[in-house]
Amino acid sequence: MKFNDLSVKFKLWAIVLGLMGALVVLGAGLMVHTESVTKESDRVVAFGNERIFTALRWKSMTQSSVDNLLAAMQASEPDLSARLLAQAQKTSADVTELQ
Numbered sequence: 001m002k003f004n005d006l007s008v009k010f011k012l013w014a015i016v017l018g019l020m021g022a023l024v025v026l027g028a029g030l031m032v033h034t035e036s037v038t039k040e041s042d043r044v045v046a047f048g049n050e051r052i053f054t055a056l057r058w059k060s061m062t063q064s065s066v067d068n069l070l071a072a073m074q075a076s077e078p079d080l081s082a083r084l085l086a087q088a089q090k091t092s093a094d095v096t097e098l099q
Contacts, residue, residue, distance in 0.1 A: 058098055065091035 004012075065088050071083035 054098070058095060061091055061095045061098065065095060 068084045068088035068091060072081045072088060075081040075084060
């Protein structure tokens with residue numbers, strides 16, 4: 001069977017069906033690529049969020065340690081000063097562990 005012997009109707013339908021098949025294959029490939037890009041971007045965002053959370057935690061713990069140390073130096077009662085100093089040392093050890 002030669003191409004010239006086929007009817008025009010068959011040729012037109014072959015073109016339409018061929019284009020539809022190409023669109024289905026292209027859509028499936030695009031879907032797979034989009035899924036892989038989404039997974040990679042989710043991984044990068046999660047890594048960034050973890051680093052931000054760690055930095056904020058480090059900052060707040062350091063600030064708390066400094067506040068306790070300053071309060072211990074300004075306290076007039078020895079028991080309060082000792083307790084605040086112990087708290088500052090514990091927080092400082094936690095900060096060192098976090099780093």
